[in-house]
Amino acid sequence: MFPSGHPERSAVERNGVEGSRDQTLKVPQRYSSTPLRSVRNDEKVSRHSSLCGLALGLVLIACAIPSAKAQDFLDHVDEALSFSALNGEVRARVSGTLDLEVYHFSGLSPGLIRTTNDTLFNPRLSLFLDAQLGPSVYLFTQTRVDRGFDPSDRGAQLRLDEYAVRVTPWEDGRFTLQAGQFSTVVGNWVPRHLSWENPFVNAPLPYENVTAIGDKSAPYYSFLGIGTPAEKYEHNPIIWGPSYATGVSVAGKIGQFDYAGEIKNASLSSRPESWPITRMDFANPTVSGRVGFRPNEMWTFGFSASEGAYLRPEAMSTLPFGRDPGDYHERLFGQDIGFAWHHWQLWAEFFEARFEVPGFTDADTFAYYLEAKYKFTPQFFGAVRWNQQFFGDVTNSYGGTAPWGRDLWRADLAVGYRFTAHTQLKLQYSFQHEKDGGNDSDHIFAAQFTVRF
Amino acid sequence: MRCLVFCLCLLSALTRSAPAQGSVEGQVDLPRTKSAPVMTKRYEIVTTGGVLGTNPPLAVVYLEGSFPTSSNLPTKQVAQKDLAFVPALLPVQVGTKVEFPNLEKDTYHNIFSYSPAKRFDLGRYRPDEKPVPSQIFDVAGLVTLRCDIHEHMRGLILVLATPHFVVTDDSGHFRLKGLPAGHYTLKAWIDSRTTREHPIDLKSGSTLQVDFPATP
Known part of the structure; x- marks a missing residue:
């Protein structure tokens, strides 16, 4: 039992579960609604005008860039940004993408989008450096200028999101060692997470649906519901996007099997601020791995697992006496399937995640998605994705039991058109529905125009 | 008389089936070798070693005309x-x-x-x-x-x-054979932005020397 005034007791009292094992916990509204939603009409008109202007701008750019001259220009830019020295032993290439994204949602900002408005324009410039030093050493970086790692209405940022050096001693790929800050080996979404490869504008649900889990403090006050959008960003999904945490990985291929393992400074659910080594050390590392089976070019099957502490150091002061962030782990098991043949590409991932929560029993969740992409013509493609997430029950120290999140599903539909090998426009509509929620259905519209060079 | 007509017809037929042929050879100044590509391996779990080979610049020389x-x-x-x-x-x-x-x-x-x-x-x-x-x-x-x-x-x-074209070798040398006699334009395609051309008068059995210098 918690003493009066103890934060967990307060949370329990707020949710009305003290001593009532069979009583279903009252799950608060995910978001408080009106105050943050009250936007003056003139502001709305102005924003819609801006949106129309922006959409017109995207169309104009889309019309201008496909011209043969512009295409030829981008091809030559591509060539001009390649360098070699020492008779080709050292080769480097700078490339990049410019993304112009527009989001509009009927409810509050979905996923990891961070805004209190219902419309968001999110430009992003990503620059990549790929270098090959002799046959065995490869290094790469990704630098971004945008409004935050996830779409937001904040000011401009310049970040080095990825850097890594990879050593491949044998040409057959049986062993590879990589060190730096780079994407996780878990699952099969990472290879298509960048805007050019991703058929959608956003990520699958497991990679962006914020749960009640928070990493900055023990979740006494917020575990059974997420308050406002601003608070929402203080919470975590199962896997935060591509999870560019810092660490070391090994990978390789043996016959039809491949393997990959990594030790990183932050868990899969950790926020981008936790990924750099300057922000999180290896005091509580996360270990992840994946074993893949590829019977032929068409099919891939993968099994992933990960375990590591998910609380940040500042959560220490909110933990029970004698405990530290390293005592509370995120465990994840994942299964992934990929299929590709002719103009079809199919993917599916299933994740079973468990969070150890101070003052509660383990919080379990299961999330999955099924995704399909089809090229109707050489330049026109469509994609559909079905996402779903289920939350288990948690029990607090008083025996009260309740689900720790609302089950939800989301259907994504996207179409894309590649004007040239360097320009692409995607349009997406999503419908999300939460079980037992007051504000339980959201419509999400997104458009993304990408120039690749 | 019949014999003479037969000989003329035979000569005419031979002329049609084996038209006068010429050839052109020469040199195309090729641009310098481009940097070899770097393979993007950022998100490949399994990668193999090795580097990609360099493709030396080549040109295509072709005879423009109505064929x-x-x-x-x-x-x-x-x-x-x-x-x-x-x-x-x-x-x-x-x-x-x-x-x-x-x-x-x-x-x-x-x-x-x-x-x-x-x-x-x-x-x-x-x-x-x-x-x-x-x-x-x-x-x-x-x-x-x-x-x-x-x-x-x-x-x-x-x-x-046109059916008359050839790819140069690495040094830019080319030889086009079996060309019909006549007045044509010989073109050298260097890259998407550069095509050089040269008018030629091909005579039966002759071999023309045509070069495509970088700065004419």
Whole structure:
């Protein structure tokens, strides 16, 4: 039992579960609604005008860039940004993408989008450096200028999101060692997470649906519901996007099997601020791995697992006496399937995640998605994705039991058109529905125009 | 008299079946070798070692004019081998069928082109799939081949409205044989932005020397 005034007791009292094992916990509204939603009409008109202007701008750019001259220009830019020295032993290439994204949602900002408005324009410039030093050493970086790692209405940022050096001693790929800050080996979404490869504008649900889990403090006050959008960003999904945490990985291929393992400074659910080594050390590392089976070019099957502490150091002061962030782990098991043949590409991932929560029993969740992409013509493609997430029950120290999140599903539909090998426009509509929620259905519209060079 | 008519007819027939032929040879100043591509491996869990080979610049020299079209053109091939197009530059006559065999051991490719002369996307296909994916190139122009999976891969098919063309060697030397006599324009395609040309007068049995210097 918690003493009066103890934060967990307060949370329990707020949710009305003290001593009532069979009583279903009252799950608060995910978001408080009106105050943050009250936007003056003139502001709305102005924003819609801006949106129309922006959409017109995207169309104009889309019309201008496909011209043969512009295409030829981008091809030559591509060539001009390649360098070699020492008779080709050292080769480097700078490339990049410019993304112009527009989001509009009927409810509050979905996923990891961070805004209190219902419309968001999110430009992003990503620059990549790929270098090959002799046959065995490869290094790469990704630098971004945008409004935050996830779409937001904040000011401009310049970040080095990825850097890594990879050593491949044998040409057959049986062993590879990589060190730096780079994407996780878990699952099969990472290879298509960048805007050019991703058929959608956003990520699958497991990679962006914020749960009640928070990493900055023990979740006494917020575990059974997420308050406002601003608070929402203080919470975590199962896997935060591509999870560019810092660490070391090994990978390789043996016959039809491949393997990959990594030790990183932050868990899969950790926020981008936790990924750099300057922000999180290896005091509580996360270990992840994946074993893949590829019977032929068409099919891939993968099994992933990960375990590591998910609380940040500042959560220490909110933990029970004698405990530290390293005592509370995120465990994840994942299964992934990929299929590709002719103009079809199919993917599916299933994740079973468990969070150890101070003052509660383990919080379990299961999330999955099924995704399909089809090229109707050489330049026109469509994609559909079905996402779903289920939350288990948690029990607090008083025996009260309740689900720790609302089950939800989301259907994504996207179409894309590649004007040239360097320009692409995607349009997406999503419908999300939460079980037992007051504000339980959201419509999400997104458009993304990408120039690749 | 009958014998004389027969001889004239025979001579006329021989003239038609074996037209006067000339040839052209020369040198094209090629641009300097470009930097070899760097393969993007950022998000590949399994990568193999090795570096991609350099494709030296080549030119296509062709005779521009009005020539009869043939309905029996040989099928050509552009293969994918070691993550590159082989050959990297293929000139073909309008109407030619080109096959794209995947000669990799266990790697998918997805060849496509958005060039106005030919837009297509072959999708992903296994090395052992039959029939080998192919396209008929029926519009003259430059077709840039790319792979949707391997960003660095580039190949070119130059579709020409002439049966008389040749690819230079690495040093830029070329020799075009079996050309009909007449007044033509000889062109050297260097890259998408550079085509040099030279008017020529071909006489039966003669060999012309034509060079395409970088600065005429």
